[in-house]
Amino acid sequence: MLRKYSNHRTQSDNVKLGALTAFSAGMVNVTSVTVFFAFTSNITGYYAVLAQEVSKGNWYQGAVVLLWITLFFLGSFLSNLVIIQGKGRWSQYISHAIPVILELLSILFVGIYLEFFYQNSLKETEILVGALLFAMGLQNGLTASISNSVVKTTHLTGLTTDLAILVSMFSKRENRHNQGLVNKFHLLLSIMMSYVAGGLFGGIGYLYFQNGVFYLTCVILMVIAFYDFYKIGRVKRLFERRKREVLVQDS
Template sequence: MAFSAGMVNVISVIIFFAFTSNVTGHYAVLAEEIAKGNWYQAGVVASWILLFFFGGFIANIIIINFNKTHTYLAHSIPIILEIICLLIVGSYIQFYYKESLVETEILVGLMLFAMGIQNGLTASISNSAVKTTHLTGLTTDLGMLFSMFTKKEYRAKKELRAKAKVQLAIMFSYLLGGVSAGLIYLNIAYNVFYIVSLFLIIVIAYDFYRLRVAKYVSANQPFLRIHYYGRNKKRKNKSGELQKV
């Protein structure tokens, strides 16, 4: 997910000269436009922020309503919505885009909505421990973790080391996704949106595999436990001899 977010952000910078995987910079632009009295521009940026917000809202409301009963649907529906948004943007750019300001504003908003969905999904299913569309908080957390690792008692804690590994994996995946998007764009231009969608489909397929295997193991656990102990456990019978049970 971080890899795909890195791709999307670099694509949007190359094509639209705008960041779409986070809204930190957009808040600064919003404040600037309000201060200058540019109300149209302020309205556009405010709508971008609201679309990112609404993406997170949609993802989380799906999770809290379906995660307990239909876990796979709860995970896959937000990603499918994200794929649809990216395919709309990619197809429109490829066949209809005339590089007008209104078109750019709408397409950037749609990409921000898609990234809001992804960020809301990953944050929701990880209890806000993981966010994949931006690295501000993650870089801060890594700085704090590495400062803790200067002391032996913190280096000995497995949970802190595991957390650092996850965050480093997200950081490098995001960076690798951005580099890949730049290289792919130089060769196949706007088709890069389809490549991003392909990576998200792989995420859905992997999630399906993991959930299906976990469900199978859970459903067959009593049988597996009985089968295991039946083959290995022994006890004495009435005559005092050991026998398998």
């Protein structure tokens, strides 16, 4: 999922990454709405809230919303910065895994703080919402960067528009046999369904696990981060075994 970059990625790579990250984003968003009454997987609405608060002269509230937007921006910025600066210094897999680990740590921080320290104050809520927005910025920046903007999983506005455009294009018979369009349709549909499924899981899971839902999200992110580590190790073992077999045959 994380080893390959841009046009070297396969449809399977993008579907796996898109589905799992969308599932985790759906979980985070629904859980944050349940706990904080705030959306955290996208910032579209916060631009409107920012304008509204400033127009009313609510400078503190406007500053908080601006901070949230900035944190999402910084998350996306940091993801791409790590990927760009990591080229030539680390392996491609490590460069792509670092943003996932940072996202995991941000969400883990929120879960632990809610579990042991949260006093339900406005200041705490503002900080924790900011941490989740930072995490979602990291995720969206990562998926968009390594997939050449094919995979975006923290919000569905553009995705729903793209999906509607594709469905309209399928009204022409020749487009139904265009493998590129069909693959894109399957990818977008899998992201949308995974996001909704993650939201349902987060909402139902909160009834049983409460703040533990954030820990479950971290487990999914661990799968994303270490899946390719396992694959890399398996490939290396197969390569070494094949090398030994060749040496035995030559001897």
